Amino acid sequence: MSFTKRTAKPGFSVQNIGSALSQAVVLTVVLGIVYVLFTNTQENLALRGIESGFEFLDHEAGLPIGDSLIEYNPTRSYGYAFLVGILNTLFVSFLAVVFATILGVFVGIARVSHNWLLAKVAAIYVETLRNLPLLLTLFFIYSVVLAALPHPRAAIELVEGVYLSKRGFYLPRPMAEAGFSIFLTAALAALALGLGFWRWAVTYKMRTGRPMPGFWGGLGIFVILTGLAYLATGRPISSELPVYAGFNFKGGLAMKPEFASLLIGLVLYTAAYIGENVRSGIQSVQAGQIEAANALGVSNAVVTRKVLLPQALRVTIPATTNDYASLVKNSSLAVAIGYPDMVSIGGTIIGQNGQAVEIIGMWMAVYLTINLIISLGMNYLNARVLHVER
Amino acid sequence: MHKIMKLGTIAATAMVAAGAVSAGTLEKVREAGELACGVSEGVPGFSNPNSDGVWVGLDADFCRAVAAAVLGDANAVRYVPLASKQKVLAVSSGQVDMTSRTTTWTMKRDSAEGVDFTAVVYYDGQGFMVSAEAGINSAKEMDGATVCVTTGTTTELNLADFGRANNLSLEPVVFEGKREAVDAYASGRCDALTTDMSQLAAFRTSFADPSAHKILPEVISKEPLAPLVAHGDNQWKDIVTWVVYGIITAEELGVTQANVADMAANSADPSVQRMLGSSGDTGGFIGLSSTWMLDAISAVGNYGEIYERNLTETLGLERGLNAQWKDGGILYAMPIR
Numbered sequence: 001m002s003f004t005k006r007t008a009k010p011g012f013s014v015q016n017i018g019s020a021l022s023q024a025v026v027l028t029v030v031l032g033i034v035y036v037l038f039t040n041t042q043e044n045l046a047l048r049g050i051e052s053g054f055e056f057l058d059h060e061a062g063l064p065i066g067d068s069l070i071e072y073n074p075t076r077s078y079g080y081a082f083l084v085g086i087l088n089t090l091f092v093s094f095l096a097v098v099f100a101t102i103l104g105v106f107v108g109i110a111r112v113s114h115n116w117l118l119a120k121v122a123a124i125y126v127e128t129l130r131n132l133p134l135l136l137t138l139f140f141i142y143s144v145v146l147a148a149l150p151h152p153r154a155a156i157e158l159v160e161g162v163y164l165s166k167r168g169f170y171l172p173r174p175m176a177e178a179g180f181s182i183f184l185t186a187a188l189a190a191l192a193l194g195l196g197f198w199r200w201a202v203t204y205k206m207r208t209g210r211p212m213p214g215f216w217g218g219l220g221i222f223v224i225l226t227g228l229a230y231l232a233t234g235r236p237i238s239s240e241l242p243v244y245a246g247f248n249f250k251g252g253l254a255m256k257p258e259f260a261s262l263l264i265g266l267v268l269y270t271a272a273y274i275g276e277n278v279r280s281g282i283q284s285v286q287a288g289q290i291e292a293a294n295a296l297g298v299s300n301a302v303v304t305r306k307v308l309l310p311q312a313l314r315v316t317i318p319a320t321t322n323d324y325a326s327l328v329k330n331s332s333l334a335v336a337i338g339y340p341d342m343v344s345i346g347g348t349i350i351g352q353n354g355q356a357v358e359i360i361g362m363w364m365a366v367y368l369t370i371n372l373i374i375s376l377g378m379n380y381l382n383a384r385v386l387h388v389e390r
Numbered sequence: 391m392h393k394i395m396k397l398g399t400i401a402a403t404a405m406v407a408a409g410a411v412s413a414g415t416l417e418k419v420r421e422a423g424e425l426a427c428g429v430s431e432g433v434p435g436f437s438n439p440n441s442d443g444v445w446v447g448l449d450a451d452f453c454r455a456v457a458a459a460v461l462g463d464a465n466a467v468r469y470v471p472l473a474s475k476q477k478v479l480a481v482s483s484g485q486v487d488m489t490s491r492t493t494t495w496t497m498k499r500d501s502a503e504g505v506d507f508t509a510v511v512y513y514d515g516q517g518f519m520v521s522a523e524a525g526i527n528s529a530k531e532m533d534g535a536t537v538c539v540t541t542g543t544t545t546e547l548n549l550a551d552f553g554r555a556n557n558l559s560l561e562p563v564v565f566e567g568k569r570e571a572v573d574a575y576a577s578g579r580c581d582a583l584t585t586d587m588s589q590l591a592a593f594r595t596s597f598a599d600p601s602a603h604k605i606l607p608e609v610i611s612k613e614p615l616a617p618l619v620a621h622g623d624n625q626w627k628d629i630v631t632w633v634v635y636g637i638i639t640a641e642e643l644g645v646t647q648a649n650v651a652d653m654a655a656n657s658a659d660p661s662v663q664r665m666l667g668s669s670g671d672t673g674g675f676i677g678l679s680s681t682w683m684l685d686a687i688s689a690v691g692n693y694g695e696i697y698e699r700n701l702t703e704t705l706g707l708e709r710g711l712n713a714q715w716k717d718g719g720i721l722y723a724m725p726i727r
Contacts, residue, residue, distance in 0.1 A: 047622060050482060050504035064539075064550040064562040074550040147577040166578055167536065246534040247524075247581050248561075257579065258563065335541075338565045338574065348541045348564065351475035354482070354503030 041357065056353050057082070063348050065340045067256050078349055085345035086366055092259065092341065093328045093370070096266035100327065101320075103271035108278020108316075122275065129272035135333055137269055142261035142337040152248050161241040167248055169255040172239035179236040186229035194222035258339035262331065270327045277319040281312030313385045321378035325371045342366060415487050415619070415626035416677055419460055427453035428472045428480050428489035428618075431567055434592040435705045436492050436512075437469070445469045448700045449490040451690040452511055452617060452634065456488065459633045459673075459682040464689030473567055474543045481505045481618045488630055489618040492586065494544045499618075506627050507616040509634040513711040513720060514586040515609035516548050519594060522604045524581060529608040536561045538571045538580035545585050548611040572596075586613050591705050628676045636665060636683040638723035640692035642714055647691035654684050665726050672726055683726075693721070 045052045057079035065072050068084045069091055110122035129137070147166055150156060155165035161172040201214025230236070242252025285308055293303045334341035346359045419425050429437035429449055437449040445453075450469070458464040470486050477493055480486045482504030492514075493499075495507040518529050518537070526532065529552070539546050541564045553560040563580055565571040572593050575583035583590065587609060594600045617634065619627045640646075643662050645653050654666040663669040666687075667680035674680065690696055694714075701707040713719025 045504070051502045062547045062550055064546060064553070064560070064564070066536075066562045066564060074547075074554065143573065143577065147579065151578055247532075248534060248536060250534070256563075335566045336570065338538075338563045338570065340564060344541065344564065344566070347475045347566070348546065350479070351541060351543065352547065353498065354478050356479055 045357070050354060052355065052357065054358055056349075056355055056358075059353075061349070061352075063345075063352065065345065066338075067259060067340055078353075081345055082342065082349065082362065085340060085342035088340055088345075089328075089331055089334075089342040089366075090370070092262055092266070092334070092339070093331050096263055096270065096327055096331070097324055099263070099267045100270035100274055100323075103267060104274025104320075105278055107271055107275030108282065111275060111279040112282050126272045126275055129268055130276075134265060134269045134330055135336060138261055138265040138333055138337055141265050142257065146257045146261055152244055155244070155249075161239065161252065163242060163244075163249060165249075166257065168257050169260060170242035170249045170252045171255075172241050173251065173253045175238050175240050177236045177238050179233040183229055183233040183236045186233070187226045190222050190225035190229065193225065194218035194220075197221055256339075258334070258337050261337050262334050262339050262341075265333075266327055266330060269330070270323055273323045273326075274320055277316045277323065278312070280319070281314075281316035282308065284315045285311045310385065314382070317378060317382045317385060321375060321382075324374050324378070328370050328374065329367060415623050416460065416629065419487055423461065424466045424468050425453065425457040425460065425488070426468045426470055426486040427456070428470045428477060428486040428491055429453065430491040431471045431473060432569060433492060433589050434596060435588065435701045435707070436592070437490070446700065448512065448696055449492065451696045451700065452490045452637070453488075455637055455686040455690045456490075456630055456633050458685040458689035459636075459678055460629065462679070462681075462685050464685075474540050475566075477618065478503050478505055481620050484620060487619070487626070492589065492615050493618055495614045495616045496544060504621045505618045506621050508619060508627060508631040509723075510614045510616045511634055512588065512615040514588050514613035514615055516545055516584060516611040516613055517587040517590055517609055518582045518584050518606045519575070519590045519603050520582045520606060521578075522602050527606070529606045529610065530556055530558070532560060532582060533558045534561075535581040536563060536579070537582045537584050538563050538565065538575040539584050540564070540568050540571045541566055543585075544611070544613065549584055552610045586615075588701070588705075588707060591707055595705055625677055629678065632676055632726070633682070633686055635723040636686060636726060637690070637696070638693045638714075638721055639665060639726055640683070640687050641694040642716070642723065645687055645692060647687060647689075647695060650684060650687045654681075661726070 042052070058077050060074075061076055061078045061081040062074050063081060064074055065081065065084055067088065069087045070084060072081070072084050107122050107125060110118045111126065113119045113122075149164055149166040152163070152165040152167050155163040155170075157163055163170040195218060198214040198218035201212040201217060204210070204212050205214070240251050242249040242254070244250075289307055289311075290303055293307050294300075298306075331341055332343040335344040335347060338344075343363060346363055350356045350359050429445060429447075432438045433447070433449075435447050437445055437447040440446045445467075453467045453469065454464040457467045470480065472480050472486070472489065472491060477489050477491060478499060481489055488508075490511070492512070493507075494514075495510065499505060500507050518532070520526055520532075520535075535558075537549060537560050539549055539562050546562070546564065549560060549562060552558070563571075563574060565574060568585070568589075571585075572583060574580055576597060583593070585593075587605065590605050594603050594605065597603060617630050619630050639661075640650075643659065643665070645662060645666070650666070653662055654668055657663060657666070657668070660669065664672055666684045667673060667682070671680045673682035676682075679685075691699070697709065697712065702709075709717075709719060711720050713721060715722040
């Protein structure tokens, strides 16, 4: 077989026919294997009397779920329970991506810092977290760090209504009171005004060359107007405080230890990798460019924003795409510490009805979709950054 | 052309492998010279490796009994620890020849999941364990409590059912493995731990201070625990079923590990003679040698001995429901003849 690139010649030649034939044979064999595997699976399932198909998604789940973003009870269907899992996976992954990025950027900058202590601390952090299995980190956070917190009876009260215990982190839940919708409208209008000012300031600066503090001015407009609207509408937000009753805190917002461990573990682990991406991005920019910019009297902040970052991001973004994808996949380790993510709930469903083929297919489809969307988004971002290089 | 040859070979291998799955389990076990027996990941009294790494417990003994009856060697067992959610798949896919791991006999599993149950080896029921200082005496006082539970079990469903039936809001924390669930309970993450009563008793003994934990009196479900085999191999199902019945019958007939050889040679009781192969060939009915029960009982003893050794001596469990039918229990083996 030869797969060498050659300009296609019109007409027949022995090589062309041979190549086409061999490719056809390979394709047939591959399709044949897929077909055999598929029919064999179907036959075996039928032979063993195992149900197949997706009808079970409508059946009552009956399984309890401890942590759900949407209203759930065991009378809901398997499909709905699986959706709860997908949302939990998305929620924890999203928050972890955001925080890991923030922490990662700090770590990356600290790594190349001229401050000896800061650089060393960042280096130790990166080397430790990168070289420990994530599962171990999760177990450590869950069963050593968080389990060392006191029982809810003796919870640590940070400020009024904010409690820390081994059952989780409890804080007041904001509640909308009468007049909230008017306040919300006013706040949105203030936001629009603030953004409008910012835009105007940018164009003003471009036109006249005179400095105009667009960001801070816009922020000031937003904060002052929103504050006035809050007072004018009679303080329409109250809070429901968590109260210890019976076995545990009731009311308020709760962050369960399982969720907290998973989030902290994923953030710490992934930030180490992102930090390295940021470091390599920064170091990929030639020092001469920075020195040249400094020699022209450009301020450090502008050098960072206009010279360093645009070039560093070209190196950082593709590598970080991989780390985001890994983070999403790593969130499936939730099962080890009892957080009901998609894999945990799907596993329970397999245990209840034995339809592993379908559930595994659904897992693959969801992870594939999430990661393809991340890739698309990051490719878009990367394309914009590459554009700058011109 | 090498690539095509290789692909062809892979395709052929896949087809051969597909054919091999449906072969008889008995031949497979004899050919391998060992029984692949699925056990729990470690439940004291049922299946748990001891300090020498040997699997001990009631479930492990039933693996041994089957291996002795089929292969004549109680040590020809490969123990495969399975998490709850793996157990059914491991059997239906042929990864193990049978399981003996505290699995509850339910209609759904028996009919629609590609496995068959054999005979009940332990009648259990689900309960709750709480910390003694919580000061509660009934499961119905648990409104608002956090409960640690293992995934992929009937336990998880019973917990939800119990909460619904009694209008209790119970917050579950669901773990992949039993050990993680027990550890989380012990660390105070949960107010209660729920699983089968026998296992609660077993885990309680493993705590530093067992008296700090209390098992609540409510039994909220029926949990008949039975070995699993793959659906569709009737001969293999018969073998496992009748080894269990044989072990139970042996207690009824007074055949013990110590006296089994003597009984085989000298007993005048026709039931004993039939079972131990002194007259007739009961083993032949299921494709085994005539000494199948002689081998099994020599290896592990009768049901009473297994129970005494694994559950009464170490965990202090009473026979309760698991006494012979003549003694007020519901253990009732079908007649061997």
